Amino acid sequence: xxxxxxxxxxxxxxxxxxxxxxxxxxxxxxxxxxxxxxxxxxxxxxxxxxxxxxxxxxxxxxxxxxxxxxxxxxxxxxxxxxxxxxxxxxxxxxxxxxxxxxxxxxxxxxxxxxxxxxxxxxxxxxxxxxxxxxxxxxxxxxxxxxxxxxxxxxxxxxxxxxxxxxxxxxxxxxxxxxxxxxxxxxxxxxxxxxxxxxxxxxxxxxxxxxxxxxxxxxxxxxxxxxx
Numbered sequence: 001x002x003x004x005x006x007x008x009x010x011x012x013x014x015x016x017x018x019x020x021x022x023x024x025x026x027x028x029x030x031x032x033x034x035x036x037x038x039x040x041x042x043x044x045x046x047x048x049x050x051x052x053x054x055x056x057x058x059x060x061x062x063x064x065x066x067x068x069x070x071x072x073x074x075x076x077x078x079x080x081x082x083x084x085x086x087x088x089x090x091x092x093x094x095x096x097x098x099x100x101x102x103x104x105x106x107x108x109x110x111x112x113x114x115x116x117x118x119x120x121x122x123x124x125x126x127x128x129x130x131x132x133x134x135x136x137x138x139x140x141x142x143x144x145x146x147x148x149x150x151x152x153x154x155x156x157x158x159x160x161x162x163x164x165x166x167x168x169x170x171x172x173x174x175x176x177x178x179x180x181x182x183x184x185x186x187x188x189x190x191x192x193x194x195x196x197x198x199x200x201x202x203x204x205x206x207x208x209x210x211x212x213x214x215x216x217x218x219x220x221x222x223x224x225x226x227x
Contacts (some may be wrong), residue, residue: 041164048160077127094163094166095176100173104202130211137207150197158190
């Protein structure tokens with residue numbers, strides 16, 4: 001006898017997938033964190049980092065319960081990008097020059113938007129599918145979970161440390177980094193170990209933007225040739 005097709009999932013059931021519920025919790029945690037960020041320098045980084053850790057938990061749940069969904073992937077990325085963007089905006093108001101953080105924000109949003117759109121044009125299921133890329137660092141980043149996790153965690157840890165160290169709105173970023181790196185403390189160790197991952201992530205963002213932009217241009221060229 002032929003097997004009966006599996007029952008079609010309802011929209012509500014997808015919205016209520018375990019990893020998606022964790023995603024909603026992440027959004028609420030971030031909203032609460034940023035509502036307190038200028039009033040409580042201890043609670044904010046705890047809530048923010050807990051939300052960031054939940055990003056790994058929802059991915060594990062999606063695979064464990066076979067609840068991988070496009071909606072969940074988009075929710076994940078949008079939450080990541082908005083939370084990092086908000087933190088960079090806060091830092092731009094705490095340090096001089098603030099343009100440094102706003103430039104990092106633009107690079108982060110721009111590179112991921114280009115990557116998502118080029119993925120759509122290529123007909124791929126995930127923006128992390130870069131096996132056909134000619135750049136070894138780009139392939140290593142998306143092909144190795146541990147390496148990608150290190151780079152992402154490094155960025156968030158560095159930004160949270162800078163938030164914690166900010167005492168007034170007249171400090172320069174270079175002065176704060178150099179003065180803390182000269183000390184032998186846990187903070188200086190975390191700054192030192194996260195700087196490499198942070199720098200690697202920015203290089204990846206540049207590569208990602210250029211690669212995705214090239215794909216968009218090639219798509220236009222191929223479309224013109226077909227017509």
